[in-house]
Amino acid sequence: MITVAAEPFAYSFPPEKTALVVIDMQRDFVEPGGFGETLGNNVALLSAIVPTTAKLIGLFRDNGWTIVHTRESHSADLADCPPAKRLRGSPTLKIGDEGPMGRILIRGEPGNDIIPELAPLAGEIVIDKPGKGAFYATALGDILRLKGITHLVFAGVTTEVCVQTTMREANDRGYDCLLVEDATESYFPEFKAAAIAMIRAQGAIVGWTAPFATLEAAVREAK
Numbered sequence: 547m548i549t550v551a552a553e554p555f556a557y558s559f560p561p562e563k564t565a566l567v568v569i570d571m572q573r574d575f576v577e578p579g580g581f582g583e584t585l586g587n588n589v590a591l592l593s594a595i596v597p598t599t600a601k602l603i604g605l606f607r608d609n610g611w612t613i614v615h616t617r618e619s620h621s622a623d624l625a626d627c628p629p630a631k632r633l634r635g636s637p638t639l640k641i642g643d644e645g646p647m648g649r650i651l652i653r654g655e656p657g658n659d660i661i662p663e664l665a666p667l668a669g670e671i672v673i674d675k676p677g678k679g680a681f682y683a684t685a686l687g688d689i690l691r692l693k694g695i696t697h698l699v700f701a702g703v704t705t706e707v708c709v710q711t712t713m714r715e716a717n718d719r720g721y722d723c724l725l726v727e728d729a730t731e732s733y734f735p736e737f738k739a740a741a742i743a744m745i746r747a748q749g750a751i752v753g754w755t756a757p758f759a760t761l762e763a764a765v766r767e768a769k
């Protein structure tokens with residue numbers, strides 16, 4: 547077991563039964579011209595976590611531990627996109643519309659790619675998810691069960707939407723979850739802070755949180 551000095555108390559994980567889940571670090575959310583920007587957000591805020599998220603992925607790669615990447619995406623015919631989701635808000639471009647990086651949030655389009663700095667390597671698991679939570683309408687639960695995974699370490703965007711939704715889904719399924727605080731970001735700094743506080747409130751009601759350096763130090767000390 548590796549023990550991290552996390553909040554609200556120490557988080558212990560068995561590395562061979564732990565997966566890193568990197569949520570939706572795709573061009574659609576991080577780069578100008580994608581879904582995030584069409585909703586009126588300042589996408590530059592999200593780029594700040596790219597170096598730390600790359601180090602986190604590197605830590606798991608160097609140790610041969612399981613890595614999962616997710617992409618929020620829909621089929622080209624939008625059969626898996628509820629009209630309520632497509633029509634929500636007042637985006638300049640809706641899901642499925644043609645944008646500067648191809649059709650917004652559609653599988654296989656350039657905008658749906660994970661950003662080059664964090665691109666998955668062969669053998670890493672990539673989950674295309676039509677919802678905010680990565681367990682909804684995907685094979686993620688079956689894949690993790692077959693691999694005997696019991697603990698999940700989370701990174702990605704956005705903290706209070708897809709990251710928190712997936713952590714809550716995982717928590718209800720019995721996984722012990724750690725969120726890496728400086729490898730997750732929101733378009734709204736106050737929502738990130740609130741999500742982190744909610745996750746670790748009431749004795750880790752959803753899970754634990756820690757900065758990357760604290761996780762890295764725990765891994766180093768365990769060697």
Ligand code: C5J
Pocket residue numbers: 569570575618678703704705707708709
């Ligand atoms: C959003 C996500 N914010 N990946 N998606 O719509 O958090």
